[in-house]
Amino acid sequence: MHISDANFEPGSEMIMPDGEVHLWRLDLDKVAVAESRWRTVLSQDEITRADRFKFARDRQNFTATRALLRILLGSYLTRNPQQLSFTYGQNGKPSLDPSNGAAEVQFNVSHSGARALIAIARGRPLGVDIEQIRENVDCESLTRRYFSRCEQDALSALEASEPCKAFFRCWTRKESYLKARGAGLALPLHAFDVSVSLAEKNLLLATRPDAGEAALWSICAIEVGEGYEAALCCKGRDWVLKSRWTGDFTQSTRR
Numbered sequence: 211m212h213i214s215d216a217n218f219e220p221g222s223e224m225i226m227p228d229g230e231v232h233l234w235r236l237d238l239d240k241v242a243v244a245e246s247r248w249r250t251v252l253s254q255d256e257i258t259r260a261d262r263f264k265f266a267r268d269r270q271n272f273t274a275t276r277a278l279l280r281i282l283l284g285s286y287l288t289r290n291p292q293q294l295s296f297t298y299g300q301n302g303k304p305s306l307d308p309s310n311g312a313a314e315v316q317f318n319v320s321h322s323g324a325r326a327l328i329a330i331a332r333g334r335p336l337g338v339d340i341e342q343i344r345e346n347v348d349c350e351s352l353t354r355r356y357f358s359r360c361e362q363d364a365l366s367a368l369e370a371s372e373p374c375k376a377f378f379r380c381w382t383r384k385e386s387y388l389k390a391r392g393a394g395l396a397l398p399l400h401a402f403d404v405s406v407s408l409a410e411k412n413l414l415l416a417t418r419p420d421a422g423e424a425a426l427w428s429i430c431a432i433e434v435g436e437g438y439e440a441a442l443c444c445k446g447r448d449w450v451l452k453s454r455w456t457g458d459f460t461q462s463t464r465r
């Protein structure tokens with residue numbers, strides 16, 4: 211069954227081996243409509259948060275994404291999704307509360323436009339970011355403001371045909387690192403360099419002032435289809451990405 215089916219049920223006892231990172235892609239156009247079902251999975255504070263959204267579409271997207279996060283985590287942990295509880299770091303990064311008995315299972319979520327990504331791993335911090343490519347963004351001034359000198363030089367050396375795409379490629383790679391670290395904008399954006407290349411494998415090029423930090427993390431680009439850019443950052447180099455959006459989940463990870 212595909213995760214974007216409104217009646218998606220992952221089944222119980224999904225396995226998360228050490229060294230694997232599972233990435234789930236949600237098609238929000240398909241899942242958001244089942245709002246009443248997803249609401250039954252949320253905690254009271256999440257329902258309160260959902261109800262504060264001004265636009266119905268934003269409320270539905272948040273509700274579906276948070277409910278599917280709970281359903282997936284519940285399945286990996288063999289726990290009732292509704293009973294899972296989260297804690298929030300200093301800068302708002304959610305993680306499983308140790309009271310769930312499985313604090314080593316870590317996750318991160320990102321949403322943009324009609325897509326959401328949920329990344330889950332065991333025993334390693336991770337961050338994921340997806341951005342819908344928007345042509346109405348002033349890429350040049352944002353590049354000057356937020357990107358490091360090395361990134362600015364690399365972007366200006368690229369073919370001018372798709373400047374916006376390259377900008378969002380760089381943005382998602384930087385954001386995935388920020389999100390993995392959980393530091394938000396407390397970590398200065400000029401304090402690390404990512405590659406904007408399509409070919410390079412290791413996309414975290416340098417960290418400052420601690421140059422050794424760069425070797426502790428790895429960033430990879432994620433293919434999410436036309437009109438979007440996405441990236442994933444995880445601690446360590448020894449992990450394998452398993453994508454979970456093709457409906458082959460049952461064969462490949464169920465016990």
Ligand SMILES: CC(C)(COP(=O)(O)OP(=O)(O)OC[C@H]1O[C@@H](n2cnc3c(N)ncnc32)[C@H](O)[C@@H]1OP(=O)(O)O)[C@@H](O)C(=O)NCCC(=O)NCCS
Pocket residue numbers: 272275276301302303304318319320321322337338339340356380381384385388389390391392393394395399
């Ligand atoms: C949350 C944050 C880290 C990213 O926000 P965003 O890109 O707008 O949103 P995303 O959809 O990618 O991520 C949101 C999710 O990340 C998670 N999150 C929240 N705070 C987080 C943090 N400090 N670290 C990691 N993840 C966080 C939550 O699960 C959240 O989902 P929810 O809204 O459904 O609860 C935000 O704090 C932020 O301000 N980032 C910096 C933005 C920026 O200027 N980046 C420049 C990049 S070059």
